[in-house]
Amino acid sequence: MDAAELQKPPPGELFLDHVSHFVADLDTAAGLLEQLGFKVSPVSIQEVAGSRVGANRCVMLEQGYIEILRPTLQPDPGLRLACFGTPDAEAEHRRLADHGFEPQPIVELQRKLDSRTVRFKVVLPGPGKMPEGRVQYVQHLTPEHIWRSEYLSHSNGVTQLRALFVVADEPPQVAARWGRFTGLLPQPDGDMAALEPQRGHVRIGTAEALGKLLGDVPPAPALAGYALGCRHPEEFAARCSRAGLAVENATVGISVALPPQLGGIWLLRGESV
Incomplete structure (x- = not known):
């Protein structure tokens, strides 16, 4: 099984999918990671319903990944996001609602990476429900577009x-x-x-x-x-x-x-x- 398929949890399972550093300058942050031996993906613009909501670059790993993200709004720099991978965004949304997390409507995000369109669904709790950071769920719809061999070749091991x-x-x-x-x-x-x-x-x-x-x-x-x-x-x-x-x-x-x-x-x- 290739790296992309390994990122999709089987039904009933949960993965720690990725973490995200909010940054003011993507290229500066990526330069540091590249200096440390990481292969960092190109800049990718995130959109919801055709509107830009941020830009990112990623360090894809054999298990999970690290994101550096520049939100559209002025970011508060630092480690601000943790995301769990799920095979069923709708089920997580229902479960969070049942447990009082007042989830926001499921967000259908997409971004271009090279010529490919990366698509995924995101489930966020209501404001203030997880005060430690932006803690969320993601269901990857096109993992094969981001977990590619050219982005997994890190010289640091x-x-x-x-x-x-x-x-x-x-x-x-x-x-x-x-x-x-x-x-x-x-x-x-x-x-x-x-x-x-x-x-x-x-x-x-x-x-x-x-x-x-x-x-x-x-x-x-x-x-x-x-x-x-x-x-x-x-x-x-x-x-x-x-x-x-x-x-x-x-x-x-x-x-x-x-x-x-x-x-x-x-x-x-x-x-x-």
Whole structure:
């Protein structure tokens, strides 16, 4: 099965699909990622019903992807979006409504990439229902147009989006809300709470707890960072250090603090660790 087909969850399953950094300048952000060995897709304009709503460039991975997004409105730069992949946007919309998330109407987005039209459906909760960021669902309709071999050839050995880290003042209560949002049962994980989709995972903790793992994290509520699966995490960490990024050994990987134009923290891990 090719990479594109692997991005579509089977019925009844849920994937951590992508994360997004809101940026003021796509090319500046892409230049940093390219310096670190990523292949970044060309600029693509997002449209809803023919109206422009933003522009993005993406780092496509064998599992999931990283997006850099310039919204039409002036962005608040940083790690601002986390998205779960679903095989059925309409079903997620109904479930979110049943659980009090007051979802907005399903958004049918499209964007041109090269000569191809990428199409997908997005489900967003009502304003303020997920205060940690823009937390949403996506159903990919044309994954073969974006998960292409020419966009997967990263020289740094990064292959997977493995985890999302969420800052909360009251992790049990926030994890319960995220559990209702995802349809997953939160479980304790040391001094954090855990949600386990079929691909990727979510860890919710206080700034103090996450700080022990990642370093300096933003105050709650926020998306603190995410884990990347790497073929050679030590080599990629050394590349990040040479580029001037702050790199620290963590308890279960290597943390990399991203510059303000991107925001957030990476936790580098092996592919099967």
